[in-house]
Amino acid sequence: MxxxxxxxxxxxxxxxxxxxxxxxxxxxxxxxxxxxxxxxxxxxxxxxxxxxxxxxxxxxxxxxxxxxxxxxxxxxxxxxxxxxxxxxxxxxxxxxxxxxxxxxxxxxxxxxxxxxxxxxxxxxxxxxxxxxxxxxxxxxxxxxxxxxxxxxxxxxxxxxxxxxxxxxxxxxxxxxxxxxxxxxxxFSYDISIAACRMILWGAFIKLCVADTLGVYIDTIYANMNKHNGTTLFLAQLLYTVQIYADFAGYSFMAIGSGKLLGINLLDNFNRPYFAKTVTEFWRRWHISLTTWFRDYIYFPMGGNRVSKLRWMFNTVVVFVISGLWHGAAYTFLIWGALHGIVMVIERQLYGDKIKNLTSKFTLPNLVRMFITFNLVSIAWIFFRQNSVADAVHVIKSMFTDFGKPYINLQMFAPAFIALAIMWLKDLADEYGWRLKLLNNDRMVVRFVTALLLICYILLCGELDGNLFIYFQF
Amino acid sequence: MKPLYKLLLVLLLLFVVLLGVDFLVGRVLDKMADKLPDQSEVGLTHLSVKKVDAPVLIIGSSRARHHYNTRQIEDSLGMHAYTIARDAHFVSYQSAVLNSVLDRYTPKVVLWECGLNNLFSKERDAVHCLHPYYYDCDSLRSIIDKKEGASMAVKMRLNMYRYNGVASNILMLSRSAARPDTMQGFLPIKGNLKGNDTILKMPEVVADTVDAVRLDIFKNTIKRMRDQGVTVILFDSPVYELENPHRNMASEQAIKDVCAQYGVPVFDNRYLDEFRNSPEYFFDPTHINKEGTTVYTPIVIGQVRSVLEK
Known part of the structure; x- marks a missing residue:
């Protein structure tokens, strides 16, 4: 189940x-x-x-x-x-x-x-x-x-x-x-209502964004050699979105289910693709795992209260272990190592300023977000592919084999509408913009929004589809 | 009112309103589905299940849709013919469609390109796109239940679930996917094999097992057609390159056994001399192109005639 x-x-x-x-x-x-x-x-x-x-x-x-x-x-x-x-x-x-x-x-x-x-x-x-x-x-x-x-x-x-x-x-x-x-x-009525909203939102992004994009991505990767680099690039970008929608969707549903039974679970996601550095990304992505590694591996190794060289070593080691936690394969190991190395480089570039980057909606921050998103996306290639050779093939093709991307409008349209809804909500939440729908002050708006989301899930969600990506871990 | 009962009441209200909306959406989609162009994939399924009435039917997946020149077959046999094949939809889909046809009328001849490898459990075999017709036909319903479990009977009560995944096509009236060059269901493909495409990349299904459910569905469909007096002929059309040396024969044998049991001739045309080492007749290793069909269709007509004349 x-x-x-x-x-x-x-x-x-x-x-x-x-x-x-x-x-x-x-x-x-x-x-x-x-x-x-x-x-x-x-x-x-x-x-x-x-x-x-x-x-x-x-x-x-x-x-x-x-x-x-x-x-x-x-x-x-x-x-x-x-x-x-x-x-x-x-x-x-x-x-x-x-x-x-x-x-x-x-x-x-x-x-x-x-x-x-x-x-x-x-x-x-x-x-x-x-x-x-x-x-x-x-x-x-x-x-x-x-x-x-x-x-x-x-x-x-x-x-x-x-x-x-x-x-x-x-x-x-x-x-x-x-x-x-x-x-x-x-029992609390307000908490239960909030829990139902979380479950609904989680189901929406999992079934309508992650799983519908997953159909396209799986089709492309199943015949990787048949597609040009542009298509592989597009598939990779979409995979970056898919894995977020998949795992965050699951986490929202889990947290919501817990709340319904009066148990508060830890937050797991905080809009990670709005991170301005990879370091910040890890404060927003799979938070419960990151804090586990921080408290039980990174801190006992000395954390950042050690020499610079030792700190660099600690950081990379913790991320390599984190990679291996996801699965026993060299691809996961490389994925973890890449994150660790980028974090070390960021620390050298930003120094202590890395902790105090503003969260305002400014051009430099947008550039930082863009760079971080792409770095994370490249690392996901190793996470997604079955072997290092496949991952290298994807990266090579992305930068050399340009062409018309394979796009199936029938497949894409429902996924992109759902993706736009998810992105708008995340954007509004990130910058505190007033775009309240599921938690609007007026009951009618809340009710209609919930109804529309359910209808969208039933009509356009991938209902008989994939398991959660993180099940394999 | 206690907070718990208040919550349950709100959820109940949401559910009731949802049922109302579901009823309306279902009605609208039912009407719109009738207006889909036949040249689109979703429209073709609608036509296959609800409208087609030709005495000669050609069914299968993409290989049936692109390989058999329907008009040529019609002219040659002197009977109206129609191709009701759909890309990437295999034995169970084809069986369900044939059963829905048999519920409405009895065709004289069915040319079935079922794919001799398609009984393997690892091969795709979706019937999802038939959900909208779940209540239209008993035999189609039983195939969906067999494939997807008894819970389908509950899920299908929701119209929106029935139209899941198909609704967006219907709302767009499937225009973007409509292929105007489709002729009576037949869609010739243009283009030739190029470069790496000349290497056959058929999925190597090694040591896989025959799917018992799929075999049962196939067998029942063949039996039903034979019981109703339909002349059924099975085909497997040409592939480029030689036989896959790793191919497991279990699926092929199971299909041939069923056909032998019910007196259904099988024409395994995969390795015809006319097509061997002739890349100009292929679009890709498993699909022949427009030029290829001009060579292949007459061969098929000859084979059909040989059966009909017996």
Missing amino acids: TLTSFAYLFFLPVVFVLYWLLFKRDKNWQNAFLLLSSLVFYAWWDWRFMALLLFTAGTSFFFGKLIAESDNEKRRKGLLVTVLLLNLGILVYYKYLGFFIQSFVDMFSLAGIELSVSTLNIVLPVGISFYTFAALSYDIDIYQRKVEPTKDWLAYFAFVTFFPSLLSGPISRATKQLPQYFQKRE
Whole structure:
């Protein structure tokens, strides 16, 4: 079940109504029902991996308790390392083992030694990168004494398995989300209405922008050699938009679903393509992941309180790890490294001014945005392509093989109208312009806007289409 | 009123208004679909399901649409002919359209270019563009349900869902996609193979399995046509280059078995001598061009005659 599936259209309202009508007695009832709903949601996808999810939640809960009970620093560290190895071990097995073995075989092959290794067909449990990180944040926070361990296992399991964020985030953090499960949630009309708007907007940009553009992009990339560089350039620009609409759309739907059940999830996107530098881009893109890496990898490595050379190294390493988090492939590694390198260069160019760039609508800022958008777009080429060779082919063609781009008006028209609506809303939100539709003061306007968006989704959205791009991670 | 009930009431109101709008939109689109030009893809589907009445039908995907000169076949057989093939729409679509035709009338001859490889589960086989006709024909509905699941019966209650993805074409009356050079559904292509195009890049379907649902749909359609006394002839038209050495034969065999069971002749014309090493007859490795059709159609006519004269 995905958040845009037909099943979810029934699942969420049923959970919502039962939650607020039958299970509102106290927090234990609410948590128990959330846990049950989350397990049903996950099992709908693949029940075989439910044990893995419960194992991760169980070990992190148990080890968290042990870490907190111990006063011996060595033992505390040992326990943390054990739980990290346990859970990261599972992640590595499912996500990276095939990649490592293949790299090993390739390395020998370069030296002229052919190794015969049977291909590992390991199925990646959906959401594993997201819930593992959520669970690990709890143990690390306890180790760093940022959070007290809980005895309420029900609350903890409900937190780790919370279905709106289970499959593709936002990555939950114990410090921020867990306390919400320790108290009874109260229904709020205003919050629920705002949540419905978020879900609707998320569904609109996912189904009408991301998925409709996806049809074109997939068509082009499936026959890459048949298309000229101009078409590949256009497809790449559109992919830059697609991945934003896809992931931000999912995040809005997840956050909205969480709000409907009285749980606030972390914000994940803040109009990233209005960023004026790549550094700023990462403060606006996949915020829950960026802050996770910042707090648990970048800061422990010394952050920026180290020598310049060490800081450069730290930055690139963190982004390479971030790239590998997305997938076990050289393309992701290069994608991460490119971002790290550009951030280092930006820091050299701007110095400390990088933190204080104004957000006004000025020509220099527009130029900065344009450059940042294109840098990010070029990096996405590595993210999207199946191999480094394909990515290099796309880049080469873009700058050498000019021609008439392949455009299918029938396919494009609905996507571009939706894209224009999304862009206008983001523009208005970014600069505080008064363009309120879904949250207009007048009820009629709100109602009609919601109705039109639903009609547009039903008529022009890609309803039987793609999964979320971030599902594969 | 309690806040929760207030919210549920607002959502209920939205849903009721949505149903009203949906009813109106559905009516408007139903009317507009009738006015689509037949030379457009969406218009051709509408014609195929609702209007076509020719005794000779040519059906398939792009290879059927571009390879069979309908008028030449009509003149030769002395019966009205029409091509109801649509680009990139394969066995299930073609079967659903044929079933909708059989619900309305019984054609005398059906020339079916179904593509011998098209039963593989990894090959595309969408029936999405038939959603607007879900309630028009029982057999078409059962094919959509088989392909897309039982939940379609609920989804299709919404008119806007039925027209999903097709509405924009209808609202533009499909003018931008209309091809005025289409003649009775036949659309010749101009141009020749060039450079890299001469290398055959057919998808290499290796070790894939035959899609059981697709095979079942195909078999039932063949059976129904034969039961109603339709002369069905299967074709696979020329491709440039030699046989793909990696081709898995399972799909081909499954189709041939069904045809043998129901007495349907199969003409596998993919490797005809006339077309082998003749790039001037091809637009790309899998489509023959206008010049190619002038050579190919007479061959087809001869093959049809040989069947009809038996």
